[in-house]
Amino acid sequence: xxxxxxxxxxxxxxxxEKINRTSKKIGAxxxxxxxxxxxxxxxxxxxxAGFWPxxxxxxxRDTKDESLKTIAEQCExxxxxxxxxxxxxxxxxxxxxxxxxxxxxKLLGKEDSKRRALLVAxxxxxxxxxxxxFIRAWNxxxxxxxxxxxxxxxxxxxxxxxxxxxxxxxxxxFKAVAMKHADTILEHFIEADxxxxxxxxxxxxxxxxxxxVGGQGYAPNSxxxxxxxxxxxxxxxxxEHTGQDRYLQAAKKVAHFFISNLPEDFVPHWDFRIxxxxxxxxxSSAGAIAAPGLLLLxxxxxxxxxxxxxxxxxxxxxxxxxxxxxxxxxNEDGLILEGTSHYPEQKYLKxxxxxxxxxxxxxxxxxxxxxxxxx
Ligand code: GLY
Numbered sequence: 001x002x003x004x005x006x007x008x009x010x011x012x013x014x015x016x017e018k019i020n021r022t023s024k025k026i027g028a029x030x031x032x033x034x035x036x037x038x039x040x041x042x043x044x045x046x047x048x049a050g051f052w053p054x055x056x057x058x059x060x061r062d063t064k065d066e067s068l069k070t071i072a073e074q075c076e077x078x079x080x081x082x083x084x085x086x087x088x089x090x091x092x093x094x095x096x097x098x099x100x101x102x103x104x105x106k107l108l109g110k111e112d113s114k115r116r117a118l119l120v121a122x123x124x125x126x127x128x129x130x131x132x133x134f135i136r137a138w139n140x141x142x143x144x145x146x147x148x149x150x151x152x153x154x155x156x157x158x159x160x161x162x163x164x165x166x167x168x169x170x171x172x173x174f175k176a177v178a179m180k181h182a183d184t185i186l187e188h189f190i191e192a193d194x195x196x197x198x199x200x201x202x203x204x205x206x207x208x209x210x211x212x213v214g215g216q217g218y219a220p221n222s223x224x225x226x227x228x229x230x231x232x233x234x235x236x237x238x239x240e241h242t243g244q245d246r247y248l249q250a251a252k253k254v255a256h257f258f259i260s261n262l263p264e265d266f267v268p269h270w271d272f273r274i275x276x277x278x279x280x281x282x283x284s285s286a287g288a289i290a291a292p293g294l295l296l297l298x299x300x301x302x303x304x305x306x307x308x309x310x311x312x313x314x315x316x317x318x319x320x321x322x323x324x325x326x327x328x329x330x331n332e333d334g335l336i337l338e339g340t341s342h343y344p345e346q347k348y349l350k351x352x353x354x355x356x357x358x359x360x361x362x363x364x365x366x367x368x369x370x371x372x373x374x375x
Contacts, residue, residue, distance in 0.1 A: 007318060008367045012062075014327045015335065015361055019059050022333050023067065026052065028074030033341055034334035034352040045082045047092035049075070051358035054099030054374065058361050061107060061370060076100040076113065083120065090138045091127055093120045094158025099358070102164055103374045114168065121165035124158060125177050132207030133180045137199075148204040152215065153189050153196050153227040155181065156234020160375040163241035175242070182238045185231065186250050194257025195223040195272070196231045216342050223272040225286035228258045233293025237375050239300055251297055252305075258290055259312045265323055266315040270340040281349050283340040284324045285356030291316040291363040296373075317363045325360075326352070336360050 022039075030049045031039030042048055053075035056068040079100060082089055101117040104110050127136045134151035135158070141147070159178040166175035188200045188209055198215035202208065217224030235251035238244070261272040268290075270283040294313035298306040326332045334352020341348035 004314065004318075004367070007321065008364060011317075011321045011325070011364050012368055014325070015364060016059050016063055018327060018335060019055060019068070019361075020065065021330075023056065023071055025333065028071050028078060030075070030078075031333070031354050033339070033348040033354070034332065035348075037329075037331040037333060039333040039352075039354070044078050045085055045088040047090070047095055048354050049079060049082075050096040050099035051354040054103060055354075055358050055361050057099070057103040057107060057374070058358075058365050058370075062365070062368075072100070073104065076104060076116070080116070083116070083123070087139055089123065091124060091135050091152075091155050091158050093124050094155070094161040096120075098161050098164075098374055102161070106372070106374060117161065118165055118168065121161050121174055124161055125165075125174055128177045128181070129202070129204055129207070131205060132184070132202040134184045134200075134202060135177070135181045136204075149202040149210065150199055150213070151181075151184065151188075151202065152199050153185065153234075154198075154230045156185060156230050156238070157375070159234060160237050160241065160373075163237075167241070178238070179242060179244070182235070182242075182247060185235070186246060190231065190250055190254060194253040194255075196228045196254060196257075197221075198224045198227045214344065216344060218271040218274045218278060218343070222274060223257070223261070225258070225261075225268040225270055225272055225283050226289065228254060228272070229268075229286045229289035229293065232258060232290050232297065233375075236293050236297045236300060237373075240296065240373070248297075248300055251293075252301065255290075255294060255297055255309060255312075259294075259308065262287075262312070262316075266312070266319045267324060267338075270343050279349075281340045281343065282324075282338045284320055284336045285339040285341075285353045285359070287316045287320055288336060288356045288359040288363065291320075292359055292366050295363065295366050299371075313363065314367065317360065317367065320360055321364070 030042045032042040053072040056072040060068045097120045101113040105113040137150045137152040162174040162178035197212045198217045199213035201210045212220035214220045231254045235247045238247040267287045269280040291313045294309045298310035335357040339353035339356040
């Protein structure tokens with residue numbers, strides 16, 4: 001215990017030092033992947049826009065450093081123009097506004113942030129396909145792209161925006177939609193062995209399932225590790241917000257699959273089911289996302305069951321800190337090396353990714369005792 005306290009304190013100190021330093025370079029922008037040591041910036045509509053301000057809020061919560069707060073607030077304001085950008089705004093508004101507006105509302109009680117998040121929750125709810133009981137993921141990526149019937153596992157982490165909206169307003173519609181989507185995850189995304197599909201394609205008119213699509217995983221029936229991590233954390237949060245045992249049981253099943261497929265250093269490969277000839281790059285971000293999910297799961301199960309999830313979460317975070325963390329190098333913006341963003345498109349295969357950094361910081365903050373959730 002003493003030993004753990006030591007590395008957690010040390011890691012937190014290094015996190016805060018590095019974020020203080022990089023905040024001066026990155027400012028109120030939206031970093032995505034670090035290439036040759038510098039974070040490339042993305043447009044504010046890109047799904048990753050919440051993770052940098054989210055990190056700033058996590059550190060601000062502890063240090064009360066006003067300069068970090070100011071940058072996070074500026075990022076949130078910049079997102080306003082995305083709210084009216086109908087063609088670009090997709091289901092990832094959960095990620096984007098949970099870590100900006102909801103974080104600020106929960107930490108500072110700001111009404112304008114609450115209003116923004118409620119508006120966006122309405123927009124997310126509007127993507128619900130009543131025929132198939134799923135939240136539509138994306139808008140067309142190119143002319144004639146028909147993805148009206150696409151739902152993706154990542155959306156598990158967008159549901160807390162809807163749960164929060166019901167908790168704030170006592171209007172049950174948001175939560176009802178989130179639960180319908182969560183039930184669709186249970187029915188169509190999770191296999192008996194606990195592996196998870198990235199994309200499920202439904203007929204948008206009849207709601208019938210048409211096919212699984214590989215997406216960012218190796219193949220339709222492989223096991224993309226980051227998708228598995230989204231499922232662990234998202235379903236645990238669905239349980240947290242609803243108390244429905246079926247979400248807890250599903251989270252446990254997926255967690256067992258994830259944990260039993262971890263390599264020796266506890267940091268997953270980008271897909272758990274790839275042929276030998278495919279490069280088994282690590283995806284540190286998958287580990288970073290799963291870790292706080294596993295730590296939360298450990299708190300939800302009976303005490304006799306908790307150690308497996310707690311230990312796994314701690315082992316992942318410790319390994320990321322020791323073996324993948326970049327702490328002293330002034331020429332690297334990212335905190336955690338070796339993320340894989342999109343193997344099938346060969347995009348960012350061994351790079352720090354802003355969501356890997358965010359969830360690592362959230363996990364370490366949790367081990368430090370900051371257990372209140374933005375989600
Ligand atoms: N939500 C997209 C990803 O995990 O890459």
